[in-house]
Amino acid sequence: MVTELIKSSSVIKRDISLLRDKNTSVTAFSQTMHRLSLAMAFYAGEKLSTSEYQVETPLETTEGFRIIKVPVLSPVLRAGLGMLSGFREIFPESPVAMIGTRRNEETLQPENYYVNVPANDVNEPVFILDPMLATGGTVSHALSYIKGLGFREMIYFSIISSPEGIEKIAGDHPEVRLITCVIDRELNNRGYILPGLGDAGDRYFGT
Ligand code: URA
16 A cells, blocks of 8 residues: 655644644634645645646636546545545535444444445545544445445545554555555554544544
8 A cells, every 4th residue: 555644844743733732622623624634635636637728818828727537535424524625625526425334333343324425437536534544444444335336546535544554454455545644653442543633523523
């Protein structure tokens, strides 16, 4: 699996610190996650292919560019919703594929409880959004589901990743590209990333 660390600019470092800080308010947390998502979406956008067309300015005709393959955005519920607004701002024409996965308490295996995926061209890339790559179990299940639909190009965006989660995704889905801002030390015995930021969904939604 290709793992790309978004080079830590001062702004990204500041924003990761704001997310980590337990005293950051819900409002500031959600604004910061939005801002980081914009940065990640811009970064991903740099590698998308474009086609040229003629654009008319008020003064003359010049070259314009269109993105050839518009990505499908797939936030992993619930915390992935925190990254959706930023990505939609950069890719306003993208359809959104919702996949809700939870652990079945009897089998202990992940299962989908909600799926709403657009009938899209499977040649489009899918951007999976989940701010915390912890054990990787849920996102690996979501990736298997997306692959099962026929999609072949998947890029997974996490803000903070654990070494354990990276190993899991690399083993299960070596073809997936991971774009992350930072790789933290380890998981604790409850599956939280250390030092991490706590529960991203709780902090984003104020629950
Ligand atoms: N999910 C979170 O929100 N935080 C973690 O640390 C791990 C999983």
